[in-house]
Amino acid sequence: MKTKLSILTFLMSGICLASTYAIASPVFSHTSTRQVLNLPASAPGTILSIQTQDTDLFSNAxxxxxxxYRSRGVQSEPIVASGFILLPKGKAPKDGWPILAWAHGTTGTADTCAPSNDFAGGPVHAYQQIAAQALNAWLARGYAVVAPDYQGLGTPGGHPYMNAQSQLHTVVDAVRAVHLLKPYQFSKNWYVMGHSQGGAASLSxxxxxxKDAPDMNLRGAIALAPGGYQYEGIAEYVATQPKIDPSVAAFFPIVLLGAEAADPSIAPKNLVSPEMEKVLNMARNRCLSELQSELKEAPKTIFQPNVDLMPLTNYLRKQSIEHMTPNVPVLLVQGDKDHLVDSxxxxxxxxQVCKKQKPMSFHPIKNGDHRDSLKQSEFLIDGFINSIDQGKPVNTCS
Structure with a gap:
């Protein structure tokens, strides 16, 4: 588990150091199980601590x-983020292993929901088992994988769920961190793949x-059932429905707490009914899978009477994927029976992207549910990567 206080103290002291200090490349010692690296935190991607883990689910690692590692938050402020790195088997090619950045789907906002803290029987383990199949396919292809937890999951501060800027930073800075892992060699070529929440992150x-990392070569992005289209609609839906499903009631507190983490002026306790506040408080310490299991019935009322939802909906609207126009080839995968992300x-x-004449390949999955896009991704990556390597990315817009 990550120690919040010591890492936060270290980060704040590192911020005060002059930016002209050299950033050393950490060399991992195989004789030590854990190292806290005494490095100034002036550069995004700086590795602050490192620890070996069992490969467990990742048979190809x-x-x-x-x-x-050092990253940037909602306002580009310095933060600590966590994640894990997987190395493929075999010898690295001459120019180093290319990198896949994996952006995970919704797990929750509590620290226990960080995928890097996963364990058998844990609240995110079932999801990690499915994700591992997809990541093993990349490892088998000779890619190193970095999997950030996002801001505030397992590290200081709240998790600004679905905040586009924060997710962009934690993913890009995780790739920077990989390049500081010595003595291993990594290529400047990298891809991003994400599912659900991570699908929106991959589009960002x-x-x-x-543009954020011009020193690296982002080759393409894979968005699997990306959430966040007309994102403000979730608040409008909850506000107008006389009765909502328990699954929606379990998910909505994550939206509220995420908005509050990004903008503290959006205080959910001032918006929700006393009955919904109980669910909100549950979400502060539980993951989505636990909320879905424990919440048998949705509150009869969600919001307080005559509440002003404009600040919340305005914030959510700004995070919507409609604002994200890709500048690299994108593979979009979506199940047509997905009940969590509307196909x-x-x-x-x-x-919308096609009208802007950007290269995008849309792959629908007939009768596919929310997780089928993730399950099917391992069978789609070869064709996508090969088309880019050949300089002819697949474009289904025509």
């Missing part, structure tokens, strides 16, 4: 490392990642 990276919204986004 030779090594796995848990890292805490596709739009702004190359009509994903297709509308696809059409």
């Amino acid at each position: 030779s090594q796995r490392f848990l890292i805490n 990276v596709a739009a702004y990642g190359q 009509r919204g994903t297709y509308a986004y696809y059409q």
